[in-house]
Amino acid sequence: xxxxxxxxxxxxxxxxxxxxxxxxxTLVFKHVPAxxxxxxxxxxxxDAVVRHLFEHAEEALEAGVELDVxxxxxx
Ligand SMILES: [Zn+2]
Numbered sequence: 442x443x444x445x446x447x448x449x450x451x452x453x454x455x456x457x458x459x460x461x462x463x464x465x466x467t468l469v470f471k472h473v474p475a476x477x478x479x480x481x482x483x484x485x486x487x488d489a490v491v492r493h494l495f496e497h498a499e500e501a502l503e504a505g506v507e508l509d510v511x512x513x514x515x516x
Contacts, residue, residue, distance in 0.1 A: 442476065442485075450480025457484040459513075461498045468498050469510040 444450040455477035461468045473494070476485040494513070501509050 444478035444480060444483055446483040447478060447481040450478040450483075452476035452478050452483075452485060455484075457486060459486065459494060461494065463498060463502060465507055466498075466502050467508050468501055468506070470494055470497070470513045471510065473513040 442452050444452055453476065455475055456471075457473045457475035457477065459470045459473050461470070473486060474490060475487075477483070478485075490513075497511075
């Protein structure tokens with residue numbers, strides 16, 4: 442699709458690194474599937490994937506994790 446940010450680039454299948462911060466906790470998800478703009482590098486992540494990330498984040502927070510770096514795995 443056409444990039445909504447720069448309006449110049451097209452997006453391609455790629456991967457993003459997503460950092461979620463909540464209170465004292467920092468969670469980093471690597472290798473998250475995303476559409477990445479070839480021009481400006483803007484990352485577009487599917488809503489279902491974002492929901493999945495937040496579910497993982499909630500689990501980690503409940504477990505008292507303060508810093509976690511993990512590879513994203515689709516359910
Ligand atoms: Zn762009």
